[in-house]
Amino acid sequence: MLRRAVIDLVLVGPAALALVVFIFLPVAVVVVLSFTDYQFGATRFEWVGLGNYADLFGSRLGRNALINTLVYAAIVIPASVGLGLLVALGLHGIAHTVPRVSAVLRAVYFLPVAATLVAMAVAWQMLLHPSLGLVNQWLAGLGLPSRQWLSDRGLVLYTLAAIGVWQSVGYNMVLFLAGLAAIPPTLYDAAAVDGAEGGWSRFWVVTWPMLGPTTLFVMIVTAANAFRVFETVATMTQGGPAFASDTIVYALYREGFVYFKAGYASAITVVFFAALLLLTAIQIAVVERRVHYR
Amino acid sequence: MTGKPVLSLDHATKRFGDTVAVEDVSLDLREGEFVALLGASGCGKSTTLRLLAGLDQVSAGRVLLRGADATRDTAAARNVALMFQSYALYPHLTVYQNIAMPLRLRRLSVLERLPGAAILRAPVGRKLDAIDAQVRRIAEMLRLDPLLARKPGQLSGGQQQRVALARALVRDPSAFLLDEPLSNLDTQLRADTRDEIRALHKTTGYPFLLVTHDQSDALSMADRVAVMIDGRIVQVGSPESVFKRPGSRAVAAFIGHNRMNMIPSGPAAAVHPMGARFDLGIRPEDLRITPDGALDAFVESAAYHGEESILSLRGPGDIVLRAVLRGAASVPDQGSRIHLSASPEAVHAFDIDGQRVEIA
Incomplete structure (x- = not known):
């Protein structure tokens, strides 16, 4: 018995220790720090209670970052999930008639997912350059006025959102394709016999409900990635112009690693962590309740 | 109907x-x-x-x-x-x-x-x-x-x-x-x-x-x-x-729990006169062991299935036959020689293309 207990402990111990030391402990430290005015390198700190949280939700800059992130997510989540589904439906549909084309397009759509986002951001920066960029040249060719995609305060967040959608559609498409492949073909036969004529009825009677679990998973993954938006902001705009593209994770980075305000950055981290935890909890609750068919 | x-x-x-x-x-x-x-x-x-x-x-x-x-x-x-x-x-x-x-x-x-x-x-x-x-x-x-x-x-x-x-x-x-x-x-x-x-x-x-x-x-x-x-x-x-x-x-071979015996023309004449010209099919259930049966066969094995026993037989010209014995009929010993017959209405005749020929 003792021998078994020792073996169990030896097997579980290292991983458990690593989890505690590298995950639980830092989280606890961050939570503690979020109630202080600690700065990196400082020798002492004061307790400020909920002061950092009040700053985040109360200050114009903090609220701005939160709202920007929400707007960004509100665009990216539906657009990326919707387009991913649309592309998957299209590619699934043509997979029987022109399998080669379908395979090539699949790879093309997936390319942005596989590529390094930072490198892609540089490419986008060139495409979106106000005078030399291809986008504005095309617009000029079409007789449309050119835009300051990354330096117009009213536009920059939407530009970043569009790039976010471009980057995540391929991943969602792959998940939806897997979901579509798992739908038993006899269900479509059953629907046809039951009177579902045309693609629209077939979609609502079979495809959409059968994709339920996939859709939910895709939504959660996309949401988590949207709230985490950082690379494009950091490489293309640094939150600017005038904080118009400042997002919560970029603010975290700026406050923590540029201004070394560890206490404030910790508060942002805790809020961010809580939001993702909530998202995951919703996922588990909904998955267990609604989308499980068995 | x-x-x-x-x-x-x-x-x-x-x-x-x-x-x-x-x-x-x-x-x-x-x-x-x-x-x-x-x-x-x-x-x-x-x-x-x-x-x-x-x-x-x-x-x-x-x-x-x-x-x-x-x-x-x-x-x-x-x-x-x-x-x-x-x-x-x-x-x-x-x-x-x-x-x-x-x-x-x-x-x-x-x-x-x-x-x-x-x-x-x-x-x-x-x-x-x-x-x-x-x-x-x-x-x-x-x-x-x-x-x-x-x-x-x-x-x-x-x-x-x-x-x-x-x-x-x-x-x-x-x-x-x-x-x-x-x-x-x-x-x-x-x-x-x-x-x-x-x-x-x-x-x-x-x-x-x-x-x-x-x-x-x-x-x-x-x-x-x-x-x-x-x-x-x-x-x-x-x-x-x-x-x-x-x-x-083909239908004859497909329908029936026990596959129908097919006896090529020639040896089949022992069962029915038309067997001289046509292949004859007889369901295993329709083969009867009778002392005066004209079709001789060796019992190769006998399998007991509860309600019935299935005999694997070897007939003239090494044709493989099967016979099903119902109920309490006594099962012949392995290796023994038996005589088989079938009533004329249980005999199916097929021409060279496999089509049914009425022989009644």
Whole structure:
């Protein structure tokens, strides 16, 4: 018995220790720090209670970052999930008639997912350059006025959102394709016999409900990635112009690693962590309740 | 028994690329009739069913619905009910919603199917009430009332099958096609379901087409049996005629629990005078051991099966024979020499092309 207990402990111990030391402990430290005015390198700190949280939700800059992130997510989540589904439906549909084309397009759509986002951001920066960029040249060719995609305060967040959608559609498409492949073909036969004529009825009677679990998973993954938006902001705009593209994770980075305000950055981290935890909890609750068919 | 044809295939052929799945098949499904389409797996019987239902389109030939050309009609327009081998229930819907689906799709528009549509428009409410009454009537008929709120995943195989039957029969279909309805059930449930489907046919009066690879299902349930081999229907007739007067050597070999003995012409003359010119087939059950039997055979082995014993025999010219002894008949020893005979009406003769020759 003792021998078994020792073996169990030896097997579980290292991983458990690593989890505690590298995950639980830092989280606890961050939570503690979020109630202080600690700065990196400082020798002492004061307790400020909920002061950092009040700053985040109360200050114009903090609220701005939160709202920007929400707007960004509100665009990216539906657009990326919707387009991913649309592309998957299209590619699934043509997979029987022109399998080669379908395979090539699949790879093309997936390319942005596989590529390094930072490198892609540089490419986008060139495409979106106000005078030399291809986008504005095309617009000029079409007789449309050119835009300051990354330096117009009213536009920059939407530009970043569009790039976010471009980057995540391929991943969602792959998940939806897997979901579509798992739908038993006899269900479509059953629907046809039951009177579902045309693609629209077939979609609502079979495809959409059968994709339920996939859709939910895709939504959660996309949401988590949207709230985490950082690379494009950091490489293309640094939150600017005038904080118009400042997002919560970029603010975290700026406050923590540029201004070394560890206490404030910790508060942002805790809020961010809580939001993702909530998202995951919703996922588990909904998955267990609604989308499980068995 | 000879009502008007409801659903017919008229010289229908179905090709998938270079392979011909169904070749020049003509089949009538008449009013109030129970037809079984019997064939080995991969012979094209499921494709035939899909052609009838409108799930696949014929490559050549026609599909007729009450005499009118329905070749290009969709499955929904043909109004054929189909029960799938896998049942194909909608896993996300309750039993009630599954049964109601054909009625909802036919009677309600896309907008009217949205939740809450009944509150906004009174006619939708009346339609829903009519659907509700029909769903509950068919659910009662199939003893599904206590299960209406469950999801298919929470049901046993037999219950799922009754839901599939209910969904198929809830509307007033032109014909009811069943694709291997019994193959997923265990022996006991199988026998019960056979009776249940027979009873359903009697009460509803729809023309039924049963697709099966199991000859006892086909012979016991159907009014007419169509035997399909390699994409062609080779014989259509009553179960009795298909069993007793197989039209060809292939049908004779396919029908019957124990494969029919085939004795080549020549040695076959020992059994029947026509055996001099034709190959003769005799079912193992019809071979009798008699002291004055003209067909000699060695007993190679004997297997006891409870109700019967099956003898493996070697006859003249090393032909392999099998004989089934019923009940308490004494089983001869292994290696002994026995004499066999068969009554003339149990002897089937086939010409060189394998076609039946009447010798009575």
